[in-house]
Amino acid sequence: MEFFKLSKFRNAHNPVPENVTQNHQPDEGIGRDISYFVSNSHPENNIEVKDEEEDDDDDFITNEVKRRLKELRRNSFMVLIPEESALADEEEEGEEGESSSSEWRNVEMEGRQFWSGFDAVYDIYCERMLFFDRSSVQHLQEVGSHVPSTRSPRSAPKKLASPLGCLSLRNFDAQEEVECLQKPYSDPYHDLETAYVAQVCLTWEVLHCQFTQFSQKISQQPESPNSYNHSAQLFQQFQVLLQRFVENEPFGVGSRSEIYARTRISLPKLLQVPKIQGTNEKDGSDLIVGAHDLLKVIEGSILSFHEFMKKEKEKIVSARSRLGSQSHISSLEHLQSLLDKKAMKLKMMWKKRQSYRKKSWPTATKDVELLLGLVDVKVVSRVVRSAKVSKEQLLWCQEKMKKLDFSDGNFLRDPSPILFPC
Secondary structure, eight states: HHHHHEEEEEEEEHHOOOOHHOOOOOOHHHHHHHHHHHHHHHHHHHHHHHHHHHHHHHHHHHHHHHHHHHHHHHHGGGSSOTTTTHHHHTTTTTHHHHHHHHHHHHHHHHGGGGGHHHHHHHHHHHHHHHHHHHHHHHHHHOOOOOOOOOOOGGGOOOSSTTTTTTTOOOOOOOOHHHHTEEETOOOHHHHHHHHHHHHHHHHHHHHOOOOOHHHHHHHSSSSSSOOOHHHHHHHHHHHHHHHHHHHHGGSSSSOOOHHHHHHHOOTTTOOOOOOOOOOOOOOOOOOOOOOHHHHHHHHHHHHHHHHHHHHHHOOOOGGGSSOOHHHHHHHHHHHHHHHHHHHHHHHHHHHHHHGGOOOOOOSSSSHHHHHHHHHHHHHHHHTSSOOOHHHHHHHHHHHHTTTOOOOOGGGEEEOOOOOOOO
């Protein structure tokens, strides 16, 4: 200690020349101390020493990472480590996102042709419902079909920014390293919610689209000779299953998305909109269901769907609590603000109508449009409240909001369908 004090005192009065450190090589411990005091006495040398130390640390870390990656390759763990092309894939992600969003939006343009293009839209609807059915089954197996989602937010694993972020310089076994290098964590509860919300949106698009098209067909052909017995039975089944789900939900275990996923496995027709099909042939029954009778059944199905949406407990999710880029969060906040404004206008206009307190189907055409607009807002609001909202889903919500127009104090609603993206 006295030597250190003496060295410091000498350095303050007599600076040590550079050749001293080159000609005299003391032992490792003393040399480190001398270089420390020399660097303090010469600020310009201090910068060079720090740069060299940082370069040495960087080289050491780089070599250490390369060494461990080689060990992982020999142990066949490379499936957990992304290739070098991953960065290029991330750069192209934006372009792929735009192309994928444009693809589903171009497909839904067929829905604007109404009857001529509805067959193609309905086929896509069935395919996407099946896709989310398979997703629900997979995630139910992950979480356990009878386990309630009462997990603490602190217990959820955090998403790693990079698979190499956990490669610290401490020594740990291979099992810990494998766990750190696993792919980013995907919450199965959030995936179940995504599947549920997607099927709700898909069902509503097909349901209100068929109602609008069938109403226009009846207005053009009031006396249609076709019978719709089978279609009426399917829509009655659709309505009964929704009512039964609402009645049984309070006794279920877990969130609505979990209860819904389990129920749909046992009742595949739940929330599955049938396709309207008429026939000129008699099925041997004395009772013939005409077009007007079927329209009343579809109206009852829409009322049941509206009740199904209203019975779900709403939870407030702030856009700031979501993961995503700043632009994505800003878009969510803007969408939420726009949604709140249009919902408020719709409710105020609806309360002024005579159909406000009635639970039956409204008689005035303007009231019908207001009711359908209220369901539109309910559906979009459910998407915005989801734990995960992708870029394509955000675009879908924005397009839905554009279809609700309040210009000149009147409400105008575009009934053309936009199927929810996968």
